[in-house]
Structure formats: C-alpha cells, structure tokens
Amino acid sequence: MTREAGNGHTAGDTPRVVLGVSGGIAAYKACELLRRLTESGHDVTVVPTDSALHFVGEATWSALSGNPVSTRVWDDVHEVPHVRIGQHADLVVVAPATADLLARAAHGLADDLLTNTLLTARCPVVFAPAMHTEMWEHAATQENVATLRRRGAVVIEPAVGRLTGVDTGKGRLPDPAEIFEVCRRVMARGTLPRDLEGRHVVVSAGGTREPLDPVRYLGNRSSGKQGYALARTAVARGARVTLVAANTALADPAGADVVPVGTAAQLREAVLKAAGDADVVVMAAAVADFRPAAYAAAKIKKKDDEEPPPLALARNTDILAELSADRPRPGQLVVGFAAETDDVLAHGRAKLARKGCDLLVVNEVGENTAFGREDNEAVVLGADGSETAVPFGPKEALADTVWDLVAARLPGRAERNSTDRG
Secondary structure (H helix, E strand, O other): EOOOOOOOOOOOOOOOOEEEEEOOOHHHHHHHHHHHHOOOOOOEEEEEEHHHHHHHOOOHHHHOOOOOOOOOOOHHHHHHHHHHHHHOOOOOEEEOOOOOHHHHHHOOOOHHHHHHHHHHHHOOOEEEEEOOOOHHHHHHHHHHHHHHHHHEEEEEOOOEEEOOOOOEEEEEOHHHHHHHHHHHHHHHOOOOOOOOOEEEEEEEEEEOOOEEEOOOOEOOOOOOOHHHHHHHHHHHHOEEEEEEOOOOOOOOOEEEEEEEEEHHHHHHHHHHHHHHHHHHHEEEOOOOEEOOOOOOOOOOOOOOOOOOOOOEEEEEEOOOHHHHHHHOOOEEEEEEEEEEOHHHHHHHHHHHHHHHHEEEEEEEEOOOOOOOEEEEEEEEEEEOOOOEEEEEEEEHHHHHHHHHHHHHOOOOOHHHHHHOOO
C-alpha cells in the first residue's frame, strides 16, 4: 500500500522528517526539537543553511540525528539531493525560520539546499519563525507569512520573551516541545481537518486565584492542560488562537497568542477584549465563583488564643453567562465547561440552560480525577438537545471532539463575510 504520489515509500515506513535550520541565534534550540523527533521514532534529515552552521556545527546535527547532514546542493550530486530530500519527506519543519528564509521561501527562490527542498516538498511544511520584533512586525515579513499560509504552510506565531541582547518582545522561538506538538498534529492532518482556517478562537485555561492577603489566595486544582490541548488542536486545525491562561505552569502552546492573568476579574477583562472579533470562545478555565470580600493589606497573623475570623465571600461575575447573553459578534459560538463532583449530567443540563451557551463540556472532577492529569472523559451537551459522550482518553481527543462539534455549528464563510459587511 503506497502513500500519495510524491513520497515514494510505503505507509509502514518510519516517518521521514526534514529539519531545516536557518541562521539565527535560536538554532541551538533546534537540537532539542531534533531530539524529540528522533526519540519519538522519526527518521530525521537535518538541512542547515550555511549561516546556521555558524551557530551549531555539522557534527552536532549528525550525532543527534544519526544521519549524515545535508548542507549543499553540490554534495552527492549523483543522488540529486536538491530534489530527493523534499520528495521523500513526510514533513518539513524549519526551526528557526529567519526573516530572510521566510522571504526566500515565499518568493520561490532556490539558492541553497534548504530552499530547493522546500520547493520540491509535497508534504506538510511548518515554519517556526524567530527574529527581532521589528523584523517580525515589518510589512514585508507579514506579507511573506500571509503568502506561505495561503499556500498551505503552517507558520507558527513566534513567542513573546527575551530576544538577543537586552531586547524583549514578540519574535522568540516557541518552546521546542511545543513545536514538536505542532509537528505531530500536522503529520496527523490526514485525519485532522483544517476546518478552522481563517477563524479566530479564544480559549481560557487554568484556574483563577483570588487573593486573601499578600501571601494567601483562594484557588482550585486546575492545571490548564485541557485548555492548552484545545489551543494546540485549534492551531493545528488552522485557527488563530488567543489563549487566556490563568496561573498555569505550562509552556506556551506554539502558534497561540498567550495572555497571562491571575484573578477572575483579570480573566474576564482579557476574554471580553479578545472576544471582540472572535468566531468562538471556549471557557475551559476554572474560574472562581467567589472571592474574599475584603483583602488584607498585611499577612493575617495566627493568634494562639483566638479562633480565626470567619471568611466573608463576595460573588464574582459569571463570565460564561455574560458572554452567552451579550455576544460581541453576530454568530459567535460560546462553549462552557462544567466540572462536577456528583449528579454530573443533571447538574450539567441545568447549567447549560442557566448559562445560555451553545455547548457545555461536562466532566466529573475530584482529587485524583481530571485535574492535572493527561486524560479526561466528558459528555458534551448541546443547546439543541444533543449529547456527545467522549470516552476516557487523552485530553487532545476531547479537544478534537469539541472542535468537531464547533466546526459543524459555525456559519459558512460566505454567510460570515456577508454578516461582517452588513
């Protein structure tokens, strides 16, 4: 049984990945991406540019990949490497992708082995940009990125953080573990549709913390893993993703714009701001229902001869109900989560009716259930009366089911464009 034309090998073969590395200081981080690819069973050929070799030498790439490193069009000419490498790949990922590399790829130049490989590849292609903020934001770079995306390439949004020297801003190479997750999802594209292409989705994740005094807070056990799985999966399905993250200890998902928050009030402000032009809002964060009615400016002291004073609570705004009742964009879909400890479906149905959202993901939680784990199970309730059971499995599987149900309910592109113009 053969693969689609252009690969030239059978479905039982080890997946072949080309790791292109262009000449940026972040080239050293590609070593970690290479390690993850090889340890997960992929056969990796590294194709560095001449500039990249100034940062990481050929011997390092060869040792980590277990394969000879291809660097020049004229090496092993009898094997036609400028054609063969791209033709035989299941995935080409370029990390880091500099502004120069993106420009050459967008304009179809073929002046070295890596750009030749990009022209001959008929497999999915992923670019992980890394450059200074001004270069990323320049109109030329943005046009080149738009061109590559229009042709079907996945161009991951760079991360925000420390760049070279003292500079900080957007342009940092995403965490290699997160680039690997994007690559893994993209290689599964045969079963993963690009049905969120051109959509903006907002996902909240993690758990809010409501301060009691400078050292204590009211919080919950949410790790944010389910929300991050939703964000990663949406990126792989083509969406522009804004992730509002409350108190997580997770690496930013590659390709998502991450907005860190702490309290329920901060999360509400960030979600409402991002939702202004969003097609979908998924409230996966565990938002505190209550906060301390009063904040103590100094640490509350324990007194041996006195009982602690009772803790008075104030109610936080119900963000899910607010979003559902007053949607900032016509046709916007709102998805909620309900974490329950008993009578799960009964409480879930009541919450769906009360909140007014389109879909509600209901799951049972507890000290050793759901929170902080890699797996989850749930029932997705629809406002139309539908119920979709998601069996116990990876949180990515639940995320995919949620996006399947969302995509089926989104207005068509023509209808959406007409609404926007009206």
